[in-house]
Amino acid sequence: MNxxxxxxxxxxxADARAALPATVDLRRRLHRTPEVGLDLPATQAxxxxxxxxxxxxxxxxxATTSVTAVIEGARPxxxxxxxxxxxxxxxxxxxxxxxxxxxxGTMHACGHDIHIAMLLGAARLLVAPRDAIAGRVLLMFxxxxxxxxxxxxxxxxxxxxxxxxxxxTGAFALHISTRYASGTIDYRPGPMLVAADFIRLTxxxxxxxxxxxxxxxxxxxxxxxxxxxxxxxxxxxxDVFDPAVITIAHIDAGTTTxxxxxxxxxxxxxxxxxxxxxxxxxxxxxxxxxxxxxxxxAIAELEIIPGYPVTINDPAFTAFAAGVAAETLGxxxxxxxxxxxxGAEDFSYVLQRVPGAMFFVGxxxxxxDPATAPQNHSNRVVFHEPAMAVxxxxxxxxxxxxxxx
Ligand SMILES: [Zn+2]
Numbered sequence: 001m002n003x004x005x006x007x008x009x010x011x012x013x014a015d016a017r018a019a020l021p022a023t024v025d026l027r028r029r030l031h032r033t034p035e036v037g038l039d040l041p042a043t044q045a046x047x048x049x050x051x052x053x054x055x056x057x058x059x060x061x062x063a064t065t066s067v068t069a070v071i072e073g074a075r076p077x078x079x080x081x082x083x084x085x086x087x088x089x090x091x092x093x094x095x096x097x098x099x100x101x102x103x104x105g106t107m108h109a110c111g112h113d114i115h116i117a118m119l120l121g122a123a124r125l126l127v128a129p130r131d132a133i134a135g136r137v138l139l140m141f142x143x144x145x146x147x148x149x150x151x152x153x154x155x156x157x158x159x160x161x162x163x164x165x166x167x168x169t170g171a172f173a174l175h176i177s178t179r180y181a182s183g184t185i186d187y188r189p190g191p192m193l194v195a196a197d198f199i200r201l202t203x204x205x206x207x208x209x210x211x212x213x214x215x216x217x218x219x220x221x222x223x224x225x226x227x228x229x230x231x232x233x234x235x236x237x238x239d240v241f242d243p244a245v246i247t248i249a250h251i252d253a254g255t256t257t258x259x260x261x262x263x264x265x266x267x268x269x270x271x272x273x274x275x276x277x278x279x280x281x282x283x284x285x286x287x288x289x290x291x292x293x294x295x296x297x298a299i300a301e302l303e304i305i306p307g308y309p310v311t312i313n314d315p316a317f318t319a320f321a322a323g324v325a326a327e328t329l330g331x332x333x334x335x336x337x338x339x340x341x342x343g344a345e346d347f348s349y350v351l352q353r354v355p356g357a358m359f360f361v362g363x364x365x366x367x368x369d370p371a372t373a374p375q376n377h378s379n380r381v382v383f384h385e386p387a388m389a390v391x392x393x394x395x396x397x398x399x400x401x402x403x404x405x
Contacts, residue, residue, distance in 0.1 A: 009328040009397045012125055016389040023121045023388050028099035030113035034088025034106045038064040038144035043086050047141050050120045054127050066154050067141040071126050073133025078169040079162055080402045081138045082395050083347060084119035085112045085145035094379045110376045111176035111383050121392030126399060135403045151346040160353055170317055170402045171356030173347045174391050178373045180362025182384035185325040187359040188337040189318040191273045193311035196344035197304055200267045201289060204299040207262040219264035220253050222296045226289055233284045244281045245271040273340050275310055311348040314355035321357050321398045328397040363387035
């Protein structure tokens with residue numbers, strides 16, 4: 001049996017560092033041509049070409065431009081899934097970089113170009129030591145992470161449907177971030193990211209003259225009361241150690257000073273760090289909205305639109321993967337986070353089905369001040385590219401150890 005040792009894990013890092021120029025070239029090529037949503041044909045073509053160059057056989061999704069490929073080990077065993085998302089964001093890049101986006105209004109501002117390059121880098125590291133693999137590595141390249149539920153589409157297309165004995169027993173994803181120092185792995189067990197759901201509410205009253213409100217049903221004070229009551233509901237009904245955030249980010253009603261409008265429109269987001277609090281807050285929003293509208297004879301048309309579920313890192317897999325990352329990088333580079341990040345991720349759908357984890361790879365350029373470094377989703381975000389070697393090595397190390405037999 002060819003069990004990878006700590007030495008061979010640090011050799012993976014050395015190998016990934018030696019390959020960094022090629023990884024950087026690939027990343028910059030992807031960075032110039034970002035695409036948004038579920039349909040990423042140019043990105044898919046690059047991923048397919050790179051997989052074929054490694055001797056792998058890419059499989060294409062039918063509903064979207066997803067790609068999967070399998071690295072088959074020399075011996076039988078289960079499957080580990082490694083995931084990279086591939087989509088950009090609808091904003092205009094203002095980094096001034098030589099390889100900045102050439103697609104107007106579109107930018108790889110969340111670093112998904114880096115995720116693709118890191119996972120292909122890991123694939124290159126994993127193709128060589130097939131003798132050390134009992135089972136297989138399933139590479140998942142998904143479109144549509146930024147709000148389009150791309151991972152869910154891939155699950156519905158049978159991503160995890162493997163024959164008995166080859167089941168996916170672990171799933172692992174890395175996300176680049178300028179929140180953390182370059183070259184670190186940043187993680188926590190349990191909730192890692194939160195659920196993000198959306199409130200869309202129309203309060204229907206009866207319009208009329210602003211001088212005679214008693215002859216109308218004015219939706220504006222109803223809206224104001226609801227906005228404040230939602231904040232009171234969160235502080236009075238939600239455990240502070242299992243937190244929730246409600247932000248009403250948009251209100252729209254009326255046209256001028258002497259008209260009471262027919263309707264008021266209110267929308268915002270709900271963030272929760274557990275499925276239990278998520279359900280409790282949804283029920284609370286409905287109760288507050290329905291109760292206040294009823295109290296004022298207004299009609300509530302409320303939609304709570306589910307976004308991504310809570311991203312929950314399996315504690316055992318998380319301890320395993322953090323240990324492997326520490327062996328690969330040195331324990332000083334692996335940092336346990338005190339609290340979840342209030343963003344959301346559709347890798348959560350995969351983690352609902354398979355024990356696994358998502359970790360961050362720190363990529364804040366060393367010269368940047370942590371307090372002011374542009375964050376993911378900023379039009380000025382710049383990632384420190386050498387961190388890609390860390391990501392590629394950790395992906396590969398986690399897969400090798402999981403499948404060591
Ligand atoms: Zn992202």
